Amino acid sequence: MFLSRYERMIARRYLLPGRGEAFIALVASISLVAVMLGVAALVIVMSVMNGFRAELFDKITGLNGHAVVQGYGGQLRDWRxxxxEARKTPGVTTATPLIEQPLMASFQGRVEGVLIRGMTVGDLRANPTLNRNVVIGRMAELxxxxxxxxxxxxxxxxxxxSLGSSVQLISPQGPTTPFxxxxxxxxxxxxxxxEVGVYDYDKAFVVMPMETAQTLLLMGDSVSMVEIDTEDxxxxxxxxxxxxxxxxxxAQLSDWRTLNATLFEALAVDRLVTFTVLSILILVAVFNILSSLIMLVRAKTRDIAILRTMGATRSGLIKIFVTVGTAIGGLGIVAGLILGFVLLYFRQGVLSFLGFITGQEIWDPSMRYLTELPAKTDPLEVASxxxxxxxxxxxxxxYPAFKAASTDPVQVLRYE
Structure with missing residues (x-):
C-alpha cells in the first residue's frame, strides 16, 4: 500500500494530534504501550517455556539417553x-550399559535416599553432562x-x-543369616x-564405576539397563x-517420551494455554487502537469533508487511517520486542530483584526442576x-478507515 505525498503528510499529522486533541494522543499512547507490553510478555513467556523444555530435555537425555532397555526383574544379564544389537540398529549412535538402584546414604548421622548409577570408566569420562558440570574434584579419579x-x-x-568425605551407602541386599x-x-x-542443573538429579544421584556398583549390589556381571542415544x-x-x-x-524398551510423558505433556498444554491467554492480551490492546482511531475520525470529520471536496479519494482516506493505526501497532511491536529481549537477557537479575523486593524465593529449584531460569528464543516464533x-x-x-471514507461532505459542510 503506497501513499502519495499528501497522504503521507496527513497521516503524519494525525499520528501527532494537536493541542486540542490531547485526549486522543493519550489514548493512542496507551494503545502503543498496551501492544508493547503484550508483545513483550508473549516473547518472554514463550522463550522461557522453550528454554525450559530444551534445557530439561538436554539434561534428562544427557543422563538417561533417548531410550533404555531394562531387564525384567531389575537385571539384564545378556547386556553385551x-x-x-543396539549398535547395529540404523539410527543408533551409542549404547551404554548402566546400573541404577535406589539406596540410602548416610554421613555423620544424616540419612538421605539416593539413586546409585554405575557406569563404565570410559563412559564416565566421556559423558559431557557430568564432566562439564563438575563443581569440585575430578571425575577421572573414579x-x-x-x-x-x-x-x-x-x-x-x-x-x-564435602570433597574427600567418607559417605556410607546402605544396601538391603546383604548376606543372609539365621536372623x-x-x-x-x-x-x-x-x-x-x-551440579547438572536438574534439582532431582543433583539431590539424589550418586555416580560410581560399574564394577564398584556390581560389587555393592551383589549383581555379578549383570547390569540394570542399556542406555541408547539416537540420531533423531x-x-x-x-x-x-x-x-x-x-x-x-x-527386556523392555522405553523411550524418553514414555519415561517423561506426564512432564512433557504438561509443558505442551501449559505452552498452548499461555500462548492463547497472552494472544488475547494483545487483542485487547489492539481494541485500544480501534477506540483511538474512532475518536480521531470523529474529531477530524470536518477535515475529512474538506479533503473530500478538494479531491481526496475514498481509497486515499482509507490508506491514511490504516497507516495511522498500523503505525501505532508497529511501533508498539518494535518497542515490545526490544523490551522482551532486554528482560530476557537480564532475567536472572530481574528474578533476584523481585525476590529481594518480595522477600520470597521466586525461582524454587525444588518446584521448577531446574536451578536457573532458562530461555531459548525461536526466531520463527518471534516473527509469528x-x-x-x-x-x-x-x-x-x-472499520474507522471505511467510516472515514464514507463521510458525506455535503452533510458535514451544509451549515458551514
Missing part, C-alpha cells in the same frame, strides 16, 4: 548382546579400585558432606561433586522399533508473534 564416588551438589549440601538378611553398609570417598530423538520410536521386537523376551500483532492492528484499522 543387547548393546551390540576407577574400580578407588572406592570413590561422585555425588550431586544438593545431596552433598543435605548430607553436609534374616543383613543390609550391606559400605563406605566410599567423595572424589567429585557435580523425535523419531526414537521408529528407529528402535526393530530392536524392541528382538529384546521383548528378556510480531506478524500476529501487526495483523490484529491492521484489522482494527479497517
Amino acid at each position: 548382546e543387547v548393546a551390540a 576407577t574400580p579400585d578407588c572406592e570413590c564416588i561422585a555425588i550431586g551438589s544438593r545431596l552433598a549440601s543435605t548430607l553436609g558432606a 534374616g538378611t543383613v543390609p550391606r553398609i559400605v563406605s566410599y570417598r567423595i572424589a567429585a561433586i557435580f 530423538p523425535d523419531r526414537v520410536g521408529e528407529i528402535l522399533a526393530p530392536l524392541a521386537q528382538k529384546v521383548v523376551q528378556t 508473534i510480531a506478524l500476529m500483532a501487526l495483523g490484529f492492528s491492521f484489522l482494527a484499522t479497517l
Whole structure:
C-alpha cells in the first residue's frame, strides 16, 4: 500500500494530534504501550517455556539417553548382546550399559535416599553432562579400585558432606543369616561433586564405576539397563522399533517420551494455554487502537469533508487511517520486542530483584526442576508473534478507515 505525498503528510499529522486533541494522543499512547507490553510478555513467556523444555530435555537425555532397555526383574544379564544389537540398529549412535538402584546414604548421622548409577570408566569420562558440570574434584579419579564416588551438589549440601568425605551407602541386599538378611553398609570417598542443573538429579544421584556398583549390589556381571542415544530423538520410536521386537523376551524398551510423558505433556498444554491467554492480551490492546482511531475520525470529520471536496479519494482516506493505526501497532511491536529481549537477557537479575523486593524465593529449584531460569528464543516464533500483532492492528484499522471514507461532505459542510 503506497501513499502519495499528501497522504503521507496527513497521516503524519494525525499520528501527532494537536493541542486540542490531547485526549486522543493519550489514548493512542496507551494503545502503543498496551501492544508493547503484550508483545513483550508473549516473547518472554514463550522463550522461557522453550528454554525450559530444551534445557530439561538436554539434561534428562544427557543422563538417561533417548531410550533404555531394562531387564525384567531389575537385571539384564545378556547386556553385551543387547548393546551390540543396539549398535547395529540404523539410527543408533551409542549404547551404554548402566546400573541404577535406589539406596540410602548416610554421613555423620544424616540419612538421605539416593539413586546409585554405575557406569563404565570410559563412559564416565566421556559423558559431557557430568564432566562439564563438575563443581569440585575430578571425575577421572573414579576407577574400580578407588572406592570413590561422585555425588550431586544438593545431596552433598543435605548430607553436609564435602570433597574427600567418607559417605556410607546402605544396601538391603546383604548376606543372609539365621536372623534374616543383613543390609550391606559400605563406605566410599567423595572424589567429585557435580551440579547438572536438574534439582532431582543433583539431590539424589550418586555416580560410581560399574564394577564398584556390581560389587555393592551383589549383581555379578549383570547390569540394570542399556542406555541408547539416537540420531533423531523425535523419531526414537521408529528407529528402535526393530530392536524392541528382538529384546521383548528378556527386556523392555522405553523411550524418553514414555519415561517423561506426564512432564512433557504438561509443558505442551501449559505452552498452548499461555500462548492463547497472552494472544488475547494483545487483542485487547489492539481494541485500544480501534477506540483511538474512532475518536480521531470523529474529531477530524470536518477535515475529512474538506479533503473530500478538494479531491481526496475514498481509497486515499482509507490508506491514511490504516497507516495511522498500523503505525501505532508497529511501533508498539518494535518497542515490545526490544523490551522482551532486554528482560530476557537480564532475567536472572530481574528474578533476584523481585525476590529481594518480595522477600520470597521466586525461582524454587525444588518446584521448577531446574536451578536457573532458562530461555531459548525461536526466531520463527518471534516473527509469528510480531506478524500476529501487526495483523490484529491492521484489522482494527479497517472499520474507522471505511467510516472515514464514507463521510458525506455535503452533510458535514451544509451549515458551514
